[in-house]
Amino acid sequence: MSTKTQWMPVIGLEVHCELATNTKLFCSCANAFGAPPNTNICPVCLGLPGSLPVLNARAVEFSLRLAEALNFTVPDKSVFARKNYFYPDMPKDYQVTQFELPILQAGVIDVDGVTIGIERAHLEEDTGKSSHMGGGGRIHDAEYSLVDYNRAGVPLLEIVSRPDIRSAEQARGYVSELRAVLLAIGVSDVKMEEGSMRVDANISLRASEADEFGTKVEIKNMNSLRSLGRAIDHEIDRQAEALETGETIIQETRHWDENENRTSGMRSKEGSSDYRYFPEPDLVPVAPTAEQRAAVRDSLPELPARRRERLIEAWGITLPDARILVDVPGLADYAEAAVAALAGGAARDVVNLCTGDLLAYLNETGRTLAAIALDPAGLADLADLIGDGTLSRSLAQEVFAACVADGSSPRAVVAEKGLAQVSDTGELGTILDAVIAANADAVAQYHAGDDKERKKKRGFLMGEAMKASKGQGNPQLLNQLLDERLV
Amino acid sequence: MNAIEIAASVRAGEVSAREVVEGYLATIDAGNGELNALLLVGEQAARAAADEVDAAVAAGNDPGPLAGVPVVLKDNLCQRGVVTTCGSRILEGWRPPYTATVVDAVTRAGGIPLGKANLDEFAMGSSTENSAFGPTRNPHDSTRVPGGSSGGSAACVAAKFAPLALGSDTGGSIRQPAALCGVVGVKPTYGRVSRYGLVAFASSLDQIGPFGASVTDAALLLDVISGHDRRDSTSIPETLTPVSPTLENGVAKLRVGVIDELTNGGGVALEVRAAVLAAAAALEAAGATIESVSLPSTQFGLSAYYMIAPAEASSNLARYDGVRYGLRVEGENLAAMNERTRDAGFGPEVKRRIMLGTYALSAGYYDAYYGRAQRVRTLITRDFNRVYEGCDVLLSPTSPTTAFKLGDRTADPMTMYQSDVCTIPTNLAGHPAMSVPWGTGADSMPVGVQILAPALAEATMFRVARVVEDAAP
Numbered sequence: 001m002s003t004k005t006q007w008m009p010v011i012g013l014e015v016h017c018e019l020a021t022n023t024k025l026f027c028s029c030a031n032a033f034g035a036p037p038n039t040n041i042c043p044v045c046l047g048l049p050g051s052l053p054v055l056n057a058r059a060v061e062f063s064l065r066l067a068e069a070l071n072f073t074v075p076d077k078s079v080f081a082r083k084n085y086f087y088p089d090m091p092k093d094y095q096v097t098q099f100e101l102p103i104l105q106a107g108v109i110d111v112d113g114v115t116i117g118i119e120r121a122h123l124e125e126d127t128g129k130s131s132h133m134g135g136g137g138r139i140h141d142a143e144y145s146l147v148d149y150n151r152a153g154v155p156l157l158e159i160v161s162r163p164d165i166r167s168a169e170q171a172r173g174y175v176s177e178l179r180a181v182l183l184a185i186g187v188s189d190v191k192m193e194e195g196s197m198r199v200d201a202n203i204s205l206r207a208s209e210a211d212e213f214g215t216k217v218e219i220k221n222m223n224s225l226r227s228l229g230r231a232i233d234h235e236i237d238r239q240a241e242a243l244e245t246g247e248t249i250i251q252e253t254r255h256w257d258e259n260e261n262r263t264s265g266m267r268s269k270e271g272s273s274d275y276r277y278f279p280e281p282d283l284v285p286v287a288p289t290a291e292q293r294a295a296v297r298d299s300l301p302e303l304p305a306r307r308r309e310r311l312i313e314a315w316g317i318t319l320p321d322a323r324i325l326v327d328v329p330g331l332a333d334y335a336e337a338a339v340a341a342l343a344g345g346a347a348r349d350v351v352n353l354c355t356g357d358l359l360a361y362l363n364e365t366g367r368t369l370a371a372i373a374l375d376p377a378g379l380a381d382l383a384d385l386i387g388d389g390t391l392s393r394s395l396a397q398e399v400f401a402a403c404v405a406d407g408s409s410p411r412a413v414v415a416e417k418g419l420a421q422v423s424d425t426g427e428l429g430t431i432l433d434a435v436i437a438a439n440a441d442a443v444a445q446y447h448a449g450d451d452k453e454r455k456k457k458r459g460f461l462m463g464e465a466m467k468a469s470k471g472q473g474n475p476q477l478l479n480q481l482l483d484e485r486l487v
Numbered sequence: 488m489n490a491i492e493i494a495a496s497v498r499a500g501e502v503s504a505r506e507v508v509e510g511y512l513a514t515i516d517a518g519n520g521e522l523n524a525l526l527l528v529g530e531q532a533a534r535a536a537a538d539e540v541d542a543a544v545a546a547g548n549d550p551g552p553l554a555g556v557p558v559v560l561k562d563n564l565c566q567r568g569v570v571t572t573c574g575s576r577i578l579e580g581w582r583p584p585y586t587a588t589v590v591d592a593v594t595r596a597g598g599i600p601l602g603k604a605n606l607d608e609f610a611m612g613s614s615t616e617n618s619a620f621g622p623t624r625n626p627h628d629s630t631r632v633p634g635g636s637s638g639g640s641a642a643c644v645a646a647k648f649a650p651l652a653l654g655s656d657t658g659g660s661i662r663q664p665a666a667l668c669g670v671v672g673v674k675p676t677y678g679r680v681s682r683y684g685l686v687a688f689a690s691s692l693d694q695i696g697p698f699g700a701s702v703t704d705a706a707l708l709l710d711v712i713s714g715h716d717r718r719d720s721t722s723i724p725e726t727l728t729p730v731s732p733t734l735e736n737g738v739a740k741l742r743v744g745v746i747d748e749l750t751n752g753g754g755v756a757l758e759v760r761a762a763v764l765a766a767a768a769a770l771e772a773a774g775a776t777i778e779s780v781s782l783p784s785t786q787f788g789l790s791a792y793y794m795i796a797p798a799e800a801s802s803n804l805a806r807y808d809g810v811r812y813g814l815r816v817e818g819e820n821l822a823a824m825n826e827r828t829r830d831a832g833f834g835p836e837v838k839r840r841i842m843l844g845t846y847a848l849s850a851g852y853y854d855a856y857y858g859r860a861q862r863v864r865t866l867i868t869r870d871f872n873r874v875y876e877g878c879d880v881l882l883s884p885t886s887p888t889t890a891f892k893l894g895d896r897t898a899d900p901m902t903m904y905q906s907d908v909c910t911i912p913t914n915l916a917g918h919p920a921m922s923v924p925w926g927t928g929a930d931s932m933p934v935g936v937q938i939l940a941p942a943l944a945e946a947t948m949f950r951v952a953r954v955v956e957d958a959a960p
């Protein structure tokens with residue numbers, strides 16, 4: 001009888017992140033998402049004969065910011081190289097990237113207390129986008145193909161981790177922390193869903209920490225953190241099963257299929273490809289100066305880990321809440337501005353509103369914080385109204401919805417709709433007395449019933465009282481007064 | 488009239504740019520049929536540009552130092568809306584949507600782009616026989632080649648189709664045809680002249696430069712096209728010293744070295760060697776000191792060049808795949824379309840170099856070929872710099888022989904490659920060099936003497952060239 005081996009995964013991640021520069025990596029075309037096909041193009045990014053690339057200084061500055069944030073080594077000189085292969089969405093039939101001498105080397109990132117090494121990060125240009133028309137929508141059976149070169153030349157930073165990651169969860173943690181850092185230092189929008197951040201995973205298994213690495217398999221096409229985790233778990237299971245049955249793992253690239261929930265091998269022409277890298281003769285080496293690095297260091301914003309710590313300490317909030325604030329673009333800034341504008345309200349209420357109602361609203365409408373009608377001062381106002389007992393949580397929700405829709409002030413909405421919470425014990429007592437009189441059965445069942453029945457009837461009576469107060473009764477007071485009447 | 492005189496007369500209103508242009512167009516009309524030096528004559532555009540220059544003069548404005556001077560462009564220089572072929576079928580019908588920096592500079596200086604000159608396909612060759620549109624013939628003897636790859640440009644100046652021309656020099660493609668056609672041709676320091684708009688052959692070696700009938704004319708054009716261009720990352724940002732103001736400063740006390748390996752090498756014709764030595768003697772008579780210098784690494788130049796240039800070319804020419812512009816030959820799938828297009832569009836020499844370069848860059852061979860060639864390149868540069876510690880300029884033949892007969896070397900690429908043995912080392916070092924005519928050989932064909940200088944020392948190089956020019960038989 002064989003004991004089942006406990007396979008240990010070894011995972012390395014390659015993150016391609018689109019840099020949020022105004023222009024492309026080597027020309028002055030706009031680096032913008034969603035323009036009509038082939039409108040953000042010029043001789044340079046189309047690779048027309050005779051055109052020459054000029055490096056976007058901003059892309060270098062962005063790389064240097066990441067260097068400061070993640071303790072990368074910045075070599076005195078990094079070199080662009082040409083990666084040669086034929087593909088129609090690549091205008092020059094070579095990609096300008098960095099090979100032997102990347103701009104950043106040997107960084108580290110802390111993921112939930114574990115230090116993950118980062119091998120390197122290098123700058124490269126994105127390719128265009130092909131659409132294969134007719135047939136199965138793939139290049140080999142299409143009737144014809146269309147190419148949009150708007151993306152060609154968009155700057156990417158490829159960040160390659162060391163094989164230090166040991167689980168799908170840690171992989172997600174790594175990406176999510178990296179994403180928070182990239183967002184905080186303002187170099188990328190890091191939207192996996194829109195493709196401004198792409199993650200490929202290299203996975204192998206081995207029987208123990210002491211063993212050599214096994215054969216690694218690369219998985220591509222994960223378009224969210226969730227699918228990254230699922231794809232890795234699936235691939236770990238697939239490899240473990242294969243190894244259990246004595247199969248050899250083939251070094252290959254596999255494609256994650258979100259709907260089928262599985263990976264499948266891509267046509268394995270990759271194995272034999274020879275990209276014939278050589279230094280790009282049209283560009284000079286990148287040599288950041290000490291002044292450049294100092295300027296970047298001095299202007300570096302607070303990093304996510306530090307910011308989370310500070311907010312937790314200052315506001316007494318939980319780590320998950322702090323994570324949400326820091327991870328959603330602009331949310332922590334918004335919350336901090338709102339807290340600063342509080343007049344008696346609690347930071348905790350601001351955070352609840354931000355991570356609850358506000359975030360839900362942003363997700364539903366797809367809007368950004370910059371584009372919403374309710375400003376931080378308005379939100380602070382709302383928190384103040386919760387704090388002084390004017391609004392219950394549920395009333396606050398209603399006011400929030402009204403304010404965020406048209407920008408009216410919370411106090412105006414409260415006045416206009418007569419939404420102020422009723423905290424007058426006399427008024428609430430009258431309401432309760434009427435409810436009890438109208439529901440004598442329920443009261444009787446309450447007194448006769450077991451714990452479960454009592455809880456149920458009490459809940460019913462509370463609901464009736466809330467209804468009778470048009471939702472404006474102060475819940476704590478109502479509870480207290482109801483208890484007094486049910487003794 | 489030479490270029491200087493034309494510009495002076497046009498600026499003074501003594502002759503109109505239109506008259507100048509009509510004169511050259513008539514010469515072209517009479518002679519281009521036989522020489523095939525120009526692939527395209529832009530008559531209308533040239534007349535319109537000339538009229539603008541004349542209007543400026545009439546309005547009392549100065550059109551610039553090239554006022555009314557026609558300039559021929561090698562057909563690998565882009566001009567907005569003008570068909571650009573690179574001597575290849577693969578670019579069929581392609582009209583660049585933009586203009587090369589040098590062409591803009593010419594126009595801004597009042598110069599008149601006159602037409603596009605024939606060349607070896609993608610500037611790969613030493614005789615202009617590799618053009619897909621037929622060879623150019625040498626104006627001194629139409630049974631002979633004009634050299635290459637800028638053979639069309641050199642022939643135009645020699646045949647007086649234009650007083651000035653632009654070419655590109657990757658391994659001698661300006662200097663060798665200048666020598667074979669008996670005109671002055673200059674390869675500037677790498678980075679002195681913007682490459683933006685020059686269709687690349689080998690990016691780390693390509694450099695645009697002028698042809699003129701005299702040293703003074705070539706200087707005029709070089710000064711117009713020199714200067715930093717932010718669109719070319721390899722363009723030199725420092726302020727450059729113009730060459731024209733010091734042309735007549737003479738060579739007193741200059742130290743001139745005669746490169747032993749290139750002047751006394753086996754393949755060098757006796758009359759060519761004699762010309763170099765005579766030029767050296769003339770410089771000595773004018774006050775320079777002469778010594779023989781050795782550059783042992785130059786003997787590896789040709790081999791290193793034929794690794795580096797094809798390697799870069801294999802990548803630079805990948806974009807001609809039938810997808811976006813130029814020729815497309817349909818196929819049953821994408822790869823077949825790519826292959827058929829490239830097979831039909833490229834000539835044999837281009838294919839040979841693409842294969843050579845692809846091989847040199849392949850995994851497992853990179854270090855042995857491309858890597859080693861780059862080390863040789865470093866060695867050659869170091870060798871030059873060592874010699875320049877004791878010399879201001881160097882002398883050598885430009886081409887080992889005078890112009891050869893059409894078809895003489897087409898069968899054997901290695902013999903053809905030898906044509907550039909004297910010119911290639913400077914491209915590898917990135918230094919400037921130029922060819923100045925020195926009489927003729929026994930076959931009555933022109934001989935050229937090459938003057939080489941350290942990086943950015945063009946002004947000194949031109950002073951020497953002026954003295955050589957005056958002393959030449």
Ligand SMILES: [Zn+2]
Nearest residue numbers: 027029042045
């Ligand atoms: Zn562009």
